[in-house]
Amino acid sequence: MDGKMISHVTDKLWHFVHNTFIAGWQELMLSFAASILAAALVLVIEARYVGYANSGLKRIFFTPSRSTILDLVYFILYTTGVITLLAIAFSAGIPFFFASALKNALNLDVGPMLPTWIHLPVYLIAADFMAYWQHRLMHRIPALWKIHEFHHSAEEFNTITVFREHPLDRAINVIAMTVPAIVIGVPVVAFPLFMTIYGLIGYVKHSRIPWHGWIGKWVIQSPRDHLIHHSKIQEHHDTNFANNFAIWDHLFGTYYTGSNFKPVLGLEANPFNRRGAIVDTCQTQFRFFKALSESGADIWRKRSARKRSEIRR
Numbered sequence: 001m002d003g004k005m006i007s008h009v010t011d012k013l014w015h016f017v018h019n020t021f022i023a024g025w026q027e028l029m030l031s032f033a034a035s036i037l038a039a040a041l042v043l044v045i046e047a048r049y050v051g052y053a054n055s056g057l058k059r060i061f062f063t064p065s066r067s068t069i070l071d072l073v074y075f076i077l078y079t080t081g082v083i084t085l086l087a088i089a090f091s092a093g094i095p096f097f098f099a100s101a102l103k104n105a106l107n108l109d110v111g112p113m114l115p116t117w118i119h120l121p122v123y124l125i126a127a128d129f130m131a132y133w134q135h136r137l138m139h140r141i142p143a144l145w146k147i148h149e150f151h152h153s154a155e156e157f158n159t160i161t162v163f164r165e166h167p168l169d170r171a172i173n174v175i176a177m178t179v180p181a182i183v184i185g186v187p188v189v190a191f192p193l194f195m196t197i198y199g200l201i202g203y204v205k206h207s208r209i210p211w212h213g214w215i216g217k218w219v220i221q222s223p224r225d226h227l228i229h230h231s232k233i234q235e236h237h238d239t240n241f242a243n244n245f246a247i248w249d250h251l252f253g254t255y256y257t258g259s260n261f262k263p264v265l266g267l268e269a270n271p272f273n274r275r276g277a278i279v280d281t282c283q284t285q286f287r288f289f290k291a292l293s294e295s296g297a298d299i300w301r302k303r304s305a306r307k308r309s310e311i312r313r
C-alpha cells in the first residue's frame with residue numbers, strides 16, 4: 001500500500017467517524033433510542049406469551065447469563081455504530097475496499113431507467129437474495145463458519161441476539177449488500193422506514209414469540225423457523241437460511257420439513273460465553289485465520305499430489 005492509498009483510506013475513515021459520531025451524533029442517538037424502543041416492544045410482547053419467568057426481558061435486566069451478556073455487548077456495539085469501525089479493523093478494510101472498487105469498476109446504475117416506486121422492492125429482494133447465499137456460504141466454507149459460529153453460539157434467544165455477529169461477519173455482509181446497491185442504487189424513498197421494519201423482523205426472529213402461520217412459513221421467516229436454524233440437533237442442520245424472506249428456503253430446497261420443533265440452541269462444543277466478549281471476539285478471529293491457513297495448505301497439498309501423479313504418468 002503506497003502513501004497515497006494510505007491517506008485515501010485514513011481520509012475515508014475520518015469521514016465516517018466525523019459523519020457518524022461528531023456531525024451525526026443526534027441521528028445516532030435517535031437511532032440508538034429507536035433500537036432500544038423496538039427491542040423493548042418485542043421483549044414485552046414476548047413476555048406476554050412465554051411468561052415473565054422465561055422471558056428475554058427478565059434475563060436482560062435481572063438474571064443475565066453469560067450468553068445474554070455477550071448479546072448485550074454486541075447490541076451496544078451495533079446500535080452505536082462502533083461495529084463498523086471494528087469491522088474495518090478486523091478485516092483490514094478489505095471488503096470495504098473491494099465493495100468500492102467494484103462500484104467504480106462496474107459503474108452500473110440501472111436505477112434511473114426504472115420507475116422510482118420499484119427501486120425499494122427490487123433492492124430489498126436483491127439484497128435478501130444475496131444475504132441468503134452469503135448465509136449458505138458462511139455455513140458451507142470451513143473458514144467462514146469459524147466467523148459465523150459466533151452468532152450460533154447463543155444459548156438462548158434474547159431478541160437482541162440478532163446483533164450477536166462478529167465484526168468479520170458484518171464486513172463480509174458489506175459485499176453482499178453492495179452488489180444490489182451497485183445495480184439499482186440505494187433507494188432513498190422510504191428507505192429508513194423499511195430499515196426500521198427490517199430491524200423489527202430481526203428482533204422478532206430472535207425472540208420466542210410463538211408466531212408462525214402461513215406468513216411465517218412463506219413470506220417472512222418466523223421465530224420458530226429461525227430457532228430451527230440455530231438448533232444444534234443434527235436433523236436441523238443446514239436448514240432455514242432465509243434472512244427475511246422465507247421464500248428462498250422453499251425455492252432452493254433448504255426449508256425444514258421435519259416434525260421436530262424442539263430445537264436446542266448453541267453449538268455442539270461451545271467455546272463461547274465463558275471468557276468475555278473481548279476474548280470471544282479475538283479468538284473467533286484466530287480460529288478464522290487458522291481455518292483459512294489449513295484450507296490453503298490443503299489446496300496446496302492436493303495440487304502438489306496431482307502434479308506429482310501427472311509427472312509419473
Ligand SMILES: [Zn+2]
Nearest residue numbers: 135139148152
Ligand atoms: Zn447461520
Ligand SMILES: [Zn+2]
Nearest residue numbers: 151206226230
Ligand atoms: Zn440468528
